[in-house]
Amino acid sequence: xxxxxxxxxxxxxxxxxxxxxxxxxxxxxxxxxxxxxxxxxxxxxxxxxxxxxxxxxxxxxxxxxxxxxxxxxxxxxxxxxxxxxxxxxxxxxxxxxxxxxxxxxxxxxxxxxxxxxxxxxxxxxxxxxxxxxxxxxxxxx
Numbered sequence: 030x031x032x033x034x035x036x037x038x039x040x041x042x043x044x045x046x047x048x049x050x051x052x053x054x055x056x057x058x059x060x061x062x063x064x065x066x067x068x069x070x071x072x073x074x075x076x077x078x079x080x081x082x083x084x085x086x087x088x089x090x091x092x093x094x095x096x097x098x099x100x101x102x103x104x105x106x107x108x109x110x111x112x113x114x115x116x117x118x119x120x121x122x123x124x125x126x127x128x129x130x131x132x133x134x135x136x137x138x139x140x141x142x143x144x145x146x147x148x149x150x151x152x153x154x155x156x157x158x159x160x161x162x163x164x165x166x167x168x169x170x
Contacts, residue, residue, distance in 0.1 A: 031076065034132035041129055042108045043082035050102055051077050052089035061091070099123045 043049045053074045056066045070088065078086045087098065095117070099107065104124050109117060111128040120126050 031073075036080065037132050038110055038129060039080060040082050045108065045127070046106055048084045049082055050085045050087060050104065051083050052087050052098065053077055054089045058090050095120060096123055 039049065039051065053070065054062070054064075055070045059066045074086045074088070077083055085102075087102070095107070098104065099120065100123070106125045106127060107117060107120055108127045108129055110131045112131060114128045117126050
């Protein structure tokens with residue numbers, strides 16, 4: 030679930046170097062990680078590829094490919110959000126590893142919880158809320 034925190038992180042990462050290569054997890058890899066994919070890999074990769082600061086998108090198929098990607102693409106700096114702090118330190122023998130602070134007060138987990146809570150509200154209650162909003166709107170006109 031792409032959000033403004035991801036965009037800000039990508040923009041900050043781009044400022045650290047000349048070329049920004051972003052690995053996007055494939056649907057199959059997300060399944061291995063226990064994540065449910067709603068938007069297919071091809072579409073997610075296309076979205077990320079068209080972000081102004083992104084130079085290239087590569088498919089991430091498994092955890093083990095990071096070392097080969099570092100070598101293949103001549104990567105000298107791997108950057109992750111600080112929620113991954115320490116988990117990729119083993120790559121320090123291949124490149125510099127940096128963990129950047131995440132955007133305050135936004136996370137995919139929080140967004141998923143909010144969406145789940147919203148979707149659990151009965152349809153009738155939502156329709157009643159829209160009726161109330163329509164009445165309030167008329168008071169302002």
